[in-house]
Amino acid sequence: MSKTAGRLKTAKRMLDKIDHSSKLRTNILAGLAAPGPPLGSQLGQRNINIANFIKDFNERTAHIKEGIPLPCRVKIKSDRSYDLTIHQPPATYFLKQAAGIQRGAMVSRDEVAGKITLKHLYEIAKIKKQDRHMILVSLEQLTQMLVGTAKTCGIQVVRDLDPDEYAEFLKERAIIVAEQKKALQEAKEAKMLRTS
Structure with a gap:
């Protein structure tokens, strides 16, 4: 008993x-x-x-x-x-801010939406390391995770970045994004016409 x-x-x-x-x-x-x-x-x-x-x-x-x-x-x-x-803002928010872009790649995996340097990546990793759930993750592992996230967003990680060249890249990119938005809007309108 x-x-x-x-x-x-x-x-x-x-x-x-x-x-x-x-x-x-x-x-x-x-x-x-x-x-x-x-x-x-x-x-x-x-x-x-x-x-x-x-x-x-x-x-x-x-x-x-x-x-x-x-x-x-x-x-x-x-x-x-x-x-x-x-928690700290999402990694994608920091990556887009560092790259100076509003949206990531939309069309293909090879599309480059923006660029950041290794220094940007390291600084973002230091900020994200403050989250409680990242305590057991090393800074190196976190940086590697951020490289993968940047790649899925279409953000290229480079060693050095010339500000003038990058400003020109962003101007060209703005034209491409406007064309993509226009194509999406046209596709949406065409779909609405088919369903009505």
């Missing part, structure tokens, strides 16, 4: 440790959290006081430039309180 009682106590302790809280993973623009969709509906589904959450988030991101996307992890407790963890 005592063995069974001991097992029951152990099982009860293990059950008490199970976390039944709800988790929310979302990107929120710094200083621009608003009660409207999609954030308001996500919070409402989890019974979080939307006004308090928005006030808390906007206060905690007041020191950050408005509009920067911030990955957030919200752990909701059973008493409707929450733990909010705000």
Whole structure:
């Protein structure tokens, strides 16, 4: 009987440790959290006081430039309180900022949307290393991960970058992007005509 009682106590302790809280993973623009969709509906589904959450988030991101996307992890407790963890902006945001572009490659894998130097890459890695989930990743591994992310965005990593040549590249790139946007819009309009 005592063995069974001991097992029951152990099982009860293990059950008490199970976390039944709800988790929310979302990107929120710094200083621009608003009660409207999609954030308001996500919070409402989890019974979080939307006004308090928005006030808390906007206060905690007041020191950050408005509009920067911030990955957030919200752990909701059973008493409707929450733990909010705000991470550094996504790597793609930093890479595009360093390259001076708004959007990455759209057409092919070989398309070059922008260029950054190794120094840019190293500085971005140092910033991303501050995220709690990157503690066990070395700076070298993180830099290699960023090289892969840059490649998928169409951003070329180079040793040196001449500012005048790069300014000329960006002018030419702006023309290409405008043509791509126009082609996408025409394809969208043609599809709408076919479906109506």
